Amino acid sequence: MAKPNPEVDAEWIRTVVAQFERPLVMYALRLIGDLERARDVVQDAFLKLCREPRSKIEPYLAEWLYTVCRNRSLDVCRKESRVVRLAEGQLGVKVDLDADPSSSMEQRETKALVLTMVGELPEKQQEAIRLKFQHGLSYRQISKVMELTTSYVGYLIHAGLKTIRERMVDEETREDIGPVARIPGPSRTPPLPPPPRGNVGSGR
Amino acid sequence: MEHDLPALKRTAYALGELESAERAALEAELAQSPAARKEVAEVRQLAGVVASALASERIPGISEIQHLALESRIEQLSEEASEAARARVARQRMLFWIPTAIAACALLASSITLFMLSLKAQNTENPVVINSDPNAAKVEPARPRTSDIVKKYNEHLLAHPPLGTVAYFSPQVDTIVTPDKKNAEFHAFHNASITPLSSFPLTFDPKTYAFVQQFLERGTLPPKDAVYVEAMVNSYDYNVSTDQKQTEAILVRTEISDCPWRPGHRLARVTLKAKDAVTGEEVPVVADDVRVRVEFNPGRVSSYRLIGYENRWLMDGANPAEDRQPVKAGYRLTVLYEIVPTGVNARFEDAPGARLKYQRPAQLTHAANTDELFTVTLMYRSADDPLTKIVDVAAIDQNLRLADATGDFKFAAAVAQFGLLLMDSPAKGDAGYSSVRALAEQALGDDPRGQRADFLRIVAQAEKIVLN
Numbered sequence: 001m002a003k004p005n006p007e008v009d010a011e012w013i014r015t016v017v018a019q020f021e022r023p024l025v026m027y028a029l030r031l032i033g034d035l036e037r038a039r040d041v042v043q044d045a046f047l048k049l050c051r052e053p054r055s056k057i058e059p060y061l062a063e064w065l066y067t068v069c070r071n072r073s074l075d076v077c078r079k080e081s082r083v084v085r086l087a088e089g090q091l092g093v094k095v096d097l098d099a100d101p102s103s104s105m106e107q108r109e110t111k112a113l114v115l116t117m118v119g120e121l122p123e124k125q126q127e128a129i130r131l132k133f134q135h136g137l138s139y140r141q142i143s144k145v146m147e148l149t150t151s152y153v154g155y156l157i158h159a160g161l162k163t164i165r166e167r168m169v170d171e172e173t174r175e176d177i178g179p180v181a182r183i184p185g186p187s188r189t190p191p192l193p194p195p196p197r198g199n200v201g202s203g204r
Numbered sequence: 205m206e207h208d209l210p211a212l213k214r215t216a217y218a219l220g221e222l223e224s225a226e227r228a229a230l231e232a233e234l235a236q237s238p239a240a241r242k243e244v245a246e247v248r249q250l251a252g253v254v255a256s257a258l259a260s261e262r263i264p265g266i267s268e269i270q271h272l273a274l275e276s277r278i279e280q281l282s283e284e285a286s287e288a289a290r291a292r293v294a295r296q297r298m299l300f301w302i303p304t305a306i307a308a309c310a311l312l313a314s315s316i317t318l319f320m321l322s323l324k325a326q327n328t329e330n331p332v333v334i335n336s337d338p339n340a341a342k343v344e345p346a347r348p349r350t351s352d353i354v355k356k357y358n359e360h361l362l363a364h365p366p367l368g369t370v371a372y373f374s375p376q377v378d379t380i381v382t383p384d385k386k387n388a389e390f391h392a393f394h395n396a397s398i399t400p401l402s403s404f405p406l407t408f409d410p411k412t413y414a415f416v417q418q419f420l421e422r423g424t425l426p427p428k429d430a431v432y433v434e435a436m437v438n439s440y441d442y443n444v445s446t447d448q449k450q451t452e453a454i455l456v457r458t459e460i461s462d463c464p465w466r467p468g469h470r471l472a473r474v475t476l477k478a479k480d481a482v483t484g485e486e487v488p489v490v491a492d493d494v495r496v497r498v499e500f501n502p503g504r505v506s507s508y509r510l511i512g513y514e515n516r517w518l519m520d521g522a523n524p525a526e527d528r529q530p531v532k533a534g535y536r537l538t539v540l541y542e543i544v545p546t547g548v549n550a551r552f553e554d555a556p557g558a559r560l561k562y563q564r565p566a567q568l569t570h571a572a573n574t575d576e577l578f579t580v581t582l583m584y585r586s587a588d589d590p591l592t593k594i595v596d597v598a599a600i601d602q603n604l605r606l607a608d609a610t611g612d613f614k615f616a617a618a619v620a621q622f623g624l625l626l627m628d629s630p631a632k633g634d635a636g637y638s639s640v641r642a643l644a645e646q647a648l649g650d651d652p653r654g655q656r657a658d659f660l661r662i663v664a665q666a667e668k669i670v671l672n
Contacts, residue, residue, distance in 0.1 A: 008281040017274065021265035029263065043270045050274075050281050094262040114257035132219070133251060134258035139221045151212075158215040165250055 031073035125160035218247035393507035433623030434512030458599035461609040466633035481533035503572030615647035
């Protein structure tokens with residue numbers, strides 16, 4: 001039987017669960033591509049947290065949790081080669097573009113476009129970009145989680161942002177010639193499909 | 205990897221990721237270069253856009269049952285930890301007391317002999333509690349842990365899967381997986397013109413309600429999927445009929461009044477009651493192959509919903525044997541239907557036969573023009589007659605207001621409403637704890653076994669958990 005953890009702090013663990021539950025499921029889901037398995041991974045991470053002394057984990061809490069989820073997710077992917085990566089629309093992620101009622105139609109369209117672009121970045125760039133901008137981790141924390149050097153993390157994020165910016169500029173150029181090409185009207189136009197991959201810079 | 209190092213540095217700076225020495229160097233560069241300043245500003249703006257786009261993604265957290273499993277693990281660990289702490293304190297105390305104890309031993313030897321003699325004389329049924337150290341950690345009376353309840357509940361589910369479903373064990377989450385009751389299909393209303401016939405199983409699993417109560421007593425709401433309204437409603441006694449000389453093997457009674465959780469809707473209560481055993485006799489089987497069918501009158505009913513039995517659609521046609529049951533003496537069943545009368549919140553597509561491309565509107569019979577909302581048809585073979593008996597009981601809506609309904613009706617409606625709240629049913633309407641309490645309190649009159657007062661206590665527990 002495992003030795004009792006003398007430092008178990010029930011209230012603290014509950015707070016951690018409440019704070020990290022959704023972000024971690026979101027992170028694991030992107031790695032595994034299956035919501036139920038992602039939830040299992042996150043539950044495992046919290047169970048593991050119960051066995052660790054608070055004083056040891058607390059200073060590195062976020063990177064510890066993300067690392068445990070990442071390793072466990074990769075294990076699951078390795079063991080279950082049958083896990084099929086689902087298309088973005090089938091992951092079970094809901095997009096709530098109207099969360100901020102003050103945002104304009106145009107801002108909402110931009111958000112939708114950016115989400116598409118992030119989804120099309122190379123795997124590692126996407127993971128780093130999400131850890132930085134969705135999960136609020138620092139370069140250093142990301143480097144621990146992804147087991148990379150900080151400078152490589154900096155490169156991944158820089159390259160990802162660069163690709164997104166270039167493609168947004170492409171979109172704006174299209175918009176600029178829009179009045180000629182588009183039928184004017186009050187109806188909302190759906191976000192344009194992203195240009196084919198070949199046009200995009202290699203991330204340099 | 206080939207990259208533009210200064211640009212990488214500018215991005216890192218813009219995102220607040222540079223160490224102080226590098227930061228100072230870059231700030232010096234920025235002071236000189238408007239282009240570099242512009243680039244930093246652009247990266248910051250883009251970072252803001254990306255962050256706000258990613259923030260609009262939503263995902264559910266871990267499941268309710270996973271939360272429960274986690275919670276029980278936390279509890280177990282804290283208990284183990286405090287146990288270990290107590291043992292440590294006890295060990296230290298013992299070390300302190302050993303020399304004193306040795307000295308005291310000789311003195312005690314004689315008194316122990318006396319004490320033993322006096323014990324023999326005492327009534328041994330009363331245990332002697334010696335609390336030698338008032339500072340010792342207070343020992344709380346053992347109460348069931350959530351983990352134990354979850355474990356027992358899982359064992360029960362595995363041994364008795366809910367009707368028409370298969371429970372299986374998933375080692376991944378260390379729990380039992382059954383169909384998700386939150387599926388809206390389970391709670392849907394049926395159009396009386398298109399699906400006029402309904403039926404219900406004659407059995408239910410009373411143990412599920414015991415688990416619901418254990419969860420509540422432990423201070424947690426039960427998992428929504430563990431709530432079976434039919435089991436809750438039928439866990440209580442009703443005074444179906446005081447008629448001692450029941451001639452029919454099975455008696456059918458109906459009562460219709462306002463639906464407490466949805467203004468305008470009607471609530472129908474159907475009760476089945478088998479003949480009671482004559483005292484002294486062995487419990488006979490009073491009827492075999494019992495089947496029930498309910499036909500709704502589209503002339504009066506726009507749609508209806510069977511309350512409870514949410515996973516019944518899985519078993520439709522799958523195992524007809526479950527619909528043909530033997531019924532023993534003393535058997536009772538209470539079933540509730542929520543009914544939307546015609547003309548109430550009517551939608552065009554709910555009108556009889558409306559919008560149907562391939563059918564004409566249903567041809568209503570003369571009976572459809574009566575005040576009957578539905579007819580319960582009971583089919584069975586009694587022990588002394590091989591021929592199947594068919595009994596039709598029509599349910600007439602006499603526009604009875606809820607205040608004038610019987611205590612049994614109010615109580616069954618209160619229990620059902622409580623169940624809808626616990627399972628957070630999409631069909632719960634305006635259901636609320638105050639309404640549950642008010643209804644049950646009006647029904648306290650016929651409560652010889654104190655069951656209804658006990659129900660109010662259970663409701664209060666749940667309400668307390670919800671309010672916290």
